[in-house]
Amino acid sequence: MTTALARRTPSPAAAYTPPPEGLVHRVAGLRRTSPGRLQLILAALLTLGLLTGLIAGLTAHAASSGTAGLGDRAQPLLVKAESVWSALADADTTAAQAFLAGGLEPDTLTQRYDADLAAAGTSLAGAARLVPAGSEAATAIDGLSVGLAKYAALVATARADNRQGLPLGASYLTAASTLNRDTLQPQAQALFRIATDEIDAGYDSAHSSWWLIAMLVLAVALGVALLWAQGYLSRTTHRTFNVPLVAATGLFALLILLTVTVFANQRNHLGEAAREGSEPVATFARLHIAVLTERADEALTLAARGSADREKDFDQTTATIDFGDTRLEPAHEFAVAARQQHDAYLATHDQVRGLSEGGDYDGAVALAVGDQASRQFGELRTTLEGAIDNREAAFTEQIGAAGEWLDLLTLIGPLLALGICALAVFGIRARLEEYR
Amino acid sequence: MTRTRLATIAVTAALLLGAAGCSGDSSPRYDEATAAPTAGQPGAGQSAAPAPTPANCDPRASRRPDGALPAPGQMPAGTLMAEIRKRGRLILGTSQDTLLFSSRNPFTGRIEGFDVDMARLVAQAIFGDPNKLEIKVIAYDQRVNEVLLGKVDLVADTMTATCDRWKDVDFSVIYYEAGQKVLVRKDSTAKSIEDLGKKKICSAAGSTSYDNIGKVKSEPVAVAKPTFGDCLVAFQQNEVDAISTDDTILAGMAAQDPYAMVIGDRFTQEPYGMAINRNHPEFTRFVNAVLVKAAQDGTWTKTYERWLGGTAPKPPVAQYQ
Incomplete structure (x- = not known):
């Protein structure tokens, strides 16, 4: 009402200026009489009450949909992006190892490559459903889909050539690997980065901080108005308490209590979701990619037989791996196990490097694609994948808990505000009627 | 920058030598990491012979072998052969995708071909065992550099002996004529x-x-x-x-x-030689003796027929400086 009045305040320059005897004049005139003042107080209480109810509902709704968006969209996108990226890295590694093994590709490697390609395709399709058309993420996904088909075709040709004993297969494999490492993986990395950014944005939107500030300002104003109105009535009438207004104040306190409780719960669980869920997930995801890169570097260095030394890249990647990262603390056992398994793998890799540098190429290849290295690396992968699943579950749990009661507040907030308004009308109209 | 230099080298070579002979592959001779070899730089107790100047260069002419080949167990002290023997393997620089000459057999994973077998002859002469060979795959544009840096003992990789490369490395006698x-x-x-x-x-x-x-x-x-x-x-x-x-x-x-x-017909001549570090002229002489022996005793012809099929032509005749 106040806003409506303010909007209708006549501007002196306007062509159709209402006469000074208009609404403003009349409203201003109300201040001079007791019933007029009561009417003004009622109007202010109703306005603040209705606005508070509206904003309480909207705040709860924004927070609820922001929280749900985190769980339904941002986090799944991150997991899909990680899955695409690691599947690509693993496919590259597998193809290089199959090449190193010589002869007909070992069954296990063929199956792993097929599984990687299927995982990349499924995750891409899943990711495509999570991003709006035309967005940066959608462009990355389109590029990856096209590139993945080309990659699969190159590897298929390499296999066909290999089966016929044509050395050309090796060149097709190089072309496929170059496409994978130089084009596809950077695109998957970009998608992963976009997903990480969306998670940050998702937390902001779930917090709904601006809505809460608006809500706070209105609640303070309504509280002050309620208390002041009761003070005024107590001074100007014979009754110390206006019972309906006291009841309205009670409802107001209930509204505030409810809002504070629900949002405190939400913020607590959002913090837990970040600490226990999305941060460890993103960190484990990076570690997962890093160890896959190490394994691919090892295989590609051996496959190139000296023409492309990726040992430097291996060392640089190893330097980025830190299982002591504090963000991994919520999954401590996984981090400890992964560190031990990674150390064991690194020891084997050092042996491979030693053999290769000592001129025993066949020995180095046998060790690199042999059972010991495959088992060690497989255990490490299983641990890291298990850690990601484990933390993802923790995230889902916390996000679910964070969203609890928010929908209830969306409904109850406005209802409580309406109750406050009704009681205010009830309480003040009784006083107004004394002037009839 | 490399392109311009390559072009300059190629043009110079073409101007000096005409269309025939010296026009194989133009690897950059040194990069930032490689110093140009100085003439007379001592290497393994030997002094290097001066490089032939382009004006009187015949890329096919290599160093004359001195006497008969030593027996596998008796490499003269202070030579690269003795060093290789001590190391336990001969390091060959080659490619893995040149079918028939040096390519990876997809069935076995081994690199094999005419070039590899020629290098095996050298291993056989040093160790009495053709398998004491470590194969290092090198990029085409690194063939001269790898020899200059001493990372490989020799390069046998469809590499044309050219006068430009003679400025940096030695070549063995010609073991194959291509175009x-x-x-x-x-x-x-x-x-x-x-x-x-x-x-x-x-x-x-x-x-x-x-x-x-x-x-x-x-x-x-x-x-x-x-x-x-x-x-x-x-x-x-x-x-x-x-x-x-x-x-x-x-x-x-x-x-x-x-x-x-x-x-079409061959429009250039590409005589293949093995590239060897110029600080080890004794090794070039040794390799030449091995290759000449292979040409004489029929090993060359057998190897040709094994990899390239058909009836082998007469092996290239060794020419010396």
């Missing part, structure tokens, strides 16, 4: 490289096969790829219309692609 041709699709109507004007022709970066494409009058478009295997992939993916390099390499490609054929 540049062009490979096209079976349905092509072209009769020679001159008929491929405006078409894309692929060759390996750092080879003068690549530079030679630029000299063709009908102006085909030269496309560079890291290796010749990459060229064949591009050819099969229809990214390029043809591939041009030594007929030996093209024969290996045609053998892998029934829809490809080699056309």
